[in-house]
Every structure is written in structure tokens, then in C-alpha cells.
Amino acid sequence: QVQLVQSGAEVKKPGASVKVSCKASGYTFITYYIHWVRQAPGLGLECIGMINPDDGSTTYAQKFQGRVTMTRDTSTSTVYMDLSGLKSEDTAVYYCARTYTWLASFDFWGQGTLVTVSA
């Protein structure tokens, strides 16, 4: 069955970087785009960006450009999201989710990774 398994919770200091992974299984890795979505405590959902695992091309939401980098490793079917310059407002649960085309509804989600930014 389709699974997106994310890395564990992280605690970081302001100004640091965090790298979250998302390992895919149960389907052909390169045929689905992977997006990253975050949810601050008690708040709504916000898209960060996406990667095409086939060619590694990325698109980032303007709010995160310059701070986020998404990469993939096709040998392990894993996507990574690196967010730098962390601020307390970046405290959130970060989800990876897949879509069949670059703009589509998200059909499977990872379990989420809590990133806490605190001095």
C-alpha cells in the first residue's frame, strides 16, 4: 500500500536549519509529485512548495523562496525539505503529500513531522 513515512520530530533554535525527510513506498516514486504543507499549532494549512521526483525540478511558494530547498534521492525514494533561517513562527507540523500532476488534490499524506523552534 502507498506510504509516505516522514522523519521524527525536531527541536531547533532560531536561525538554525531543519531537514525533514519523506520516504515513499507502494508506488512508482517518479510518477507522483511531492508537496510540503505545514500547519502551525491550532491553525490552518499552508503550502510550502513541491518537487518533481522524476527530474528534481522544484516550485516554491513565494513566501518561502530563498529559505527552502527540496531535493530527492531516487535510489531510496526519499524527498527532503530543508528550511533555513528558522523563526518561532516556523513552529508547525510539516507534512509531505503527493499529487498525480503538479497541480492536483493531495491524495496521500505523510504522518507529519513536528518542528519546534525555540530558544
Add this chain to the structure above:
Amino acid sequence: DIQMTQSPSSLSASVGDRVTITCRASQVIRHDLAWYQQTTGKVPKCLIYAAYRLESGVPSRFSGSGSGTEFTLTISSLQPEDFATYYCLQHNVYPPTFGQGTKVEIK
């Protein structure tokens, strides 16, 4: 970015009630809209995609309608497991954007 405005932001209802949630887009998005259900501490679950298509395994009491800028999610007879927060998502223009959510609570 396209703004998605949901209403109401919260509602109280009883088991068996008919519930309607509305989502309005700041520009035309054709049928590129999905509805998600999220219970506390859980991953969002897709209920409806392409504005009205029911995701596999989702009960038929859930239905979606609308196109262009106005969309509706209807629960025909609210069940105990339906108390959750519901989000709409547009995926017509990048970045995809969510509504702010509608919390459905027990009356």
C-alpha cells in the same frame, strides 16, 4: 495567491443534521477544488476532489457541488465520526491554497 474563504468558521450541529459548508475563491478556479476532513492530531483526509467527485471509501452522505468561485460541501446526515474540521483546497493556480477551516462541533 488565490484566497479561499470558508463559511462558517465554526458550527454546532446534532447527529442526523444536514450540514452545509461554503468555500469562495477570489478568482475563477473551474472545478479545481477538493475538500478535506481533519480530526484533532490526525492527517487531513480527502473527501471530495474535482469539486464533486467522492474519494474512494468516503461515505455517500458527503457531497460536493459548485464551480467557478462558489463551492459547497454537504453532509446529508451528520454522524458522530464527522465532528472535525473541514478545509477546502484550490489547485487551479500555484501555490495551492486552503480555506481557513470550518470546525463542526457537537451541539
